[in-house]
Amino acid sequence: MTEADVLVIGSGISGLSYAIKISEQLPDTKITIVTKADEGESNTKYAQGGLAVVTDFDKDNFQKHIDDTMRAGDGENERSIVEMVIQEGPARFQELVNWGTRFDKGNDGDYKLGREGGHTENRIVHHKDITGFEIERALLKTANQSPNIQILDHHYVIDIITDHHVPGKPFDKKNINCYGAYVLDQKDKKIKKITAKITLVATGGAGHVYKNTTNPLIATGDGIAFVHRARGKVSNMQYYQFHPTAMYSKRDGMLFLVSEALRGDGAKLRTKNGEPFMHKYDEREELASRDIVARAIDNELITRGEDYVGLDCRNMDREKFIEHFPNIYKKCIAEGIDPFQQLIPVVPACHYLMGGIDVDRNGQSSINYLFAVGECTNSGLHGANRLASNSLLEGLVFGHNAAMKSVEYLKNDVFNYNDLSQIPEWNDDGMKIMDEMVLVSYLRKQLQEMMSDLVAIVKSNNRLELAKRKQQEIFEAVTELYNYSILSPQLSELRNLVNVSYLIIKHSLQMKENKGSFYNKDLANKPLTII
Template sequence: MIKTNYLVIGSGVAGLTFAVKIAEKFPEKTIIIITKDNENESNTKYAQGGVAIVLDTEEDSFKKHIQDTLIAGDGLCDKSVVEMVIKEGPKRLKELIVWGANFDLDAEGNFDLGKEGGHSEYRVVHHKDITGFEVLRALLNRVHQLKNITVLPHHFAIDLITEHQLETPIPNDLSCYGAYVLNEKSGKVLTIQAERTLLASGGIGSVYGHTTNPVIATGDGIAMAYRAKAQIKDMEFIQFHPTATYNPKGGTSFLISEAVRGFGAYLRNKKGYRFMLDYDERVELASRDIVSQSIDNELKKTGDTHVFLDCTHLDIKSFKKHFPNIYQECLDKHINVKKDWIPVVPAAHYLCGGIVVDKHGKTSINNLFACGECTRTGLHGANRLASNSLLEALVYAHNIYNYQCNHQTKPLSFIIPKWNDKGTNIPKEHVLITHNLNQLQALMRDYVGIVRSNDRLTKAIAHLDFIYNEVEELYKKSKIDTSLCELRNMINIAHLIISQSLERKENKGGYYNIDNL
């Protein structure tokens, strides 16, 4: 048994920001951060674009940013949440700078603001094209300076501990008391008892296989919360990034930031035609859902596997200065952006729904909070506006911190039982896991992709049930293993996406069903 005041599950911008704030405010409190990979591996690390924040009020305004967010969200945003997040942005940026994060400046020493799809003004604060990496660097550096934070890399959260695990359940009190955590190196399962638990576990991209997310994005936090009976909403709204590099073998794709289109790049089909002219008056700077659906439609019309991003007309020196990482990644793939078009295709990128939280980051389970991509705050509605995700994580981490300041934790007075794996064995082979994972990802791409139909969704449920039953049987007989737990979580996520897709009867934002026309 390990006891702590605060347990943080995830080491991206959401979890680290909260941990730093709590540790600085309460040096007597203990914080444990668990992460299933290295401490710097998260969706945050791969965030290229930046943080959307209104700074230049002569050209921009909170009102414009709010309106852009509401338009992208297609009528499903919570306006009060949108206003709160956007108005808090400048304060949260200042904190990042105090912690040591660096952002690009222009020749006059002002922030070199970028513009991305759906934005009416230049307002994206960035560090070249590796903003998330820079923010993560600064936060981890601060974490290591604070003695009351313990980071446990290669520790996988299996399940939340609620009254369901207690020998004597507490009636009418759905609460979280920590988590069962697998030490991936020793194979032992730890019982971590916490007065407050924060889920900051990131996204779900690996459910689709073809994704801009790292392979660790398997929806673990949402799946755990779902099994613990937390409220989950808007899972049908999957944002597909329009321009991921085309990878004929599938798997994780390199993301070509929306800022590249903001910089002036064109989308073309195989014949060289700039097809976005036919779909939206904003052409390449339309919101992500429109650009992704437009590309999907082009590919269905032509039978092609991908389209192209054309940067050949842009100033190459300026391009290399703004996007050095993208430029080098393309070179590594034998693409010279000065003369070659970049083959691109939409890939699963961001989940707009998730665990329902209020403005304090509180879930429907007592003592359980959530922050970042695993949540449904009401900010994104049916479709996230570019570069609003880091902003959301920073603001909600602060709100959750504020709540802790005003609502102190209380030590738990009862004993939590240890993890029980009697009667289980180490699987002799992993073929059932890899086979079912491949089946699941193909199912989601083919039946639950950018454009859906009731027929495909209904068939997907039947296919998923078969996978679920086989994996659950394996889970009950096996010693805990990260890959098996991830697959189980992804099956839960797929179920939520499919079932909530069938419940939606009108097309909104990132959700498009041909039977809802």
Template structure:
């Protein structure tokens, strides 16, 4: 069983489906994923003067000393083969007239190594993989199926802890959203590819279904979660308060030559980093946040008006059309931008085979913590991580599956004595409160006092929600709220535990990395 339908979930399914039956469970449509929203591209060493050592070094520098170098080396070296696989599956990356790949460069990269399809690379990859999956005879696609909880020994009355070695996944309890019935899904091998946690924050570039479901399920199943304090805020989302999620303005636009300016037209990035607008995302996001605090403005500008208009329209057609729909012609006018929650660098701890701390359970993509990103992700390494670790997991799962059996003793879901929530407004209001707490106190810049206040506020909502959950028939809304609270708790807990500022985690009480 695969839970999630982005690049990690679909590529894993395609690999293992050659050897057996696969069910893909996704809570909305197959193509409503973080992958579909990815604009910039996927990184890979392709042509000289680029080489593996340069890509490795750029990734390690961005990760601020917390990357697992073995994982970094593995992903970087596997990248060219995975690009070849994507092309074989039908992905159409942009090419030059001579047939070679048209490579972009983004912040933190020392060379041009970003393969792309216009400014909607993720959507193109999603299209190709979706076509392959829908035509595969061994894959069953189940849309509008929401995974509630993993089935582990505690459902058989056994007490489990994270340090115990006998924890095993037997499948999941899954809500059929159409029938509103909870079904028991037994599987020999389960892959979590549930994406990120952006919806825990008010302002995010993620689809609003990014509620950290896989991470929350593993947390409740006593699996190991790590590095949740490292939430990446993309420096440049389109400032449009009426829209949620926020529209992403790809980092490739700064690689193209875009310049960040204050509302009075002044450049500012050189004050924070010698790389200027091409500094890694954590530095750029904090710099923008600081400029906004100094000026009191709601946004800064990203300026590409000095570039040829035809090139702008050709390279960034999606952004051009989006901004034009709001009355902004980016060939002549600057783009108002603001940082937004974008990517989680931590998550479910996995080894170099994508295996979690729970037997027969794998995780890949944004929900997993593989060691690649460390304290901060290098731009365009995310799609790459998803497909590489999906492949590693597929190899390991195929070697393991013949030793696995279905556990037929699992009890069906029991919701006797529960009723539908009388007031949906309780769930809606608690959702808003969680988003406000996380945005106000656990955002780009934190402090011990803010983290304590967030913890105290969230604890009250947690108790109220658990009480409501125990009395209610399950629904997607209450389960997502519950997951967001679990994820918020993990972010706060790990942020409080880190007594330093590093990478994406900046605490005013430990200003060791970047004085602002």
């Protein structure tokens, strides 16, 4: 058994900033961070565009940012949460700078501010086109310098520990407590019991429930799934955002994200033969919110029978392009594309989940002493569709609030438990080692194909009903496999993806009108074209 005061699951902006805050406030607190890949592998690392925050108060203000966020979220956001996050943003951003994060500045010393879809002002602070990578670098350096923070990489959480694991303790689904997690150490192939007074879930999204996604391989909905299995409240899973512009590839899996900031700087969407089309869908054209642009591209692909559309950067300033978007330029050249001579082939790809674990303004979930922050949550900030570059801001603000509430709990010793050593170790008696992974790979591919074909950008009642039946078949096959096999990360990820797919389909079937990123063509309240 490993004991910690605080267990953090995930090492992106949410988990690291939360841990650093507690470490600074309570230097004697033992904080353990577990992450299932390398310590720097997270959704944060792949965030290109930047962080949306009001810094230029001469041209911008909180109300404009609030209005943009509410508009993008189709009014499904919680206004009080939107106001809190945006108004606290500058202070949290300054802390990020104080921790050593470098953001691009002009010769005058002011931050260079980009603009992305849905924003009415330039307010995106960035570090070239690798903002997330730079934030992750700075936070990891700070965390590794904190003597009371331990980072365990290649440690995969199987399930959180709650009351039903405690011998003789009655299980009350209205009053569930969390005591840590069962964690697979992938290096020695053993499942450890890590107990903690407080646990934070910061596991990111679930992009690999679909065939094509901008998310890294680790994004398999783990936190949402194990909180759902523990009877924690999860909602709004029907709201999955597809990024309009991922670089087209004939290969399934993670696609290279072509940042929305390109369109903010003047890139235009075209059909394969060079015709503009966004004017048919929204008066803001390329700078409409992501849900509108993604549906527009999807509609053009379906009606034209084509595989991709083009992003036209040929009229953009070459020097500025290469300076601001060096990695996009390198990727284009590596793929044999000269962006100043050719259209960049792009398609929509699964990008960001707006729903997830229900949390309050402090990141507290419905399970006692279990906090959650970031993309794995339904915080109320994003509503039905996230405004570009608000995700990193959410991680900072909710990470701060969750840390402050955790510090309060730790100082006051409010915890309701007896001897945690009574919790049994993980039992895999009677299980057998899988001698091949072909069945796991096959079922995962089947799930991703089904979700991509039936539960993607545009849905229908018939597609969703068919998806429900197919998902049940896959669930039964995965459950049988899980019940008789010694656990591996691959099998556990598949189990989690199946749980996530169930929630997406269930919540989609409950929708009675189209909102934000959710679009069912059988619901007539919102036409596909609005011009």
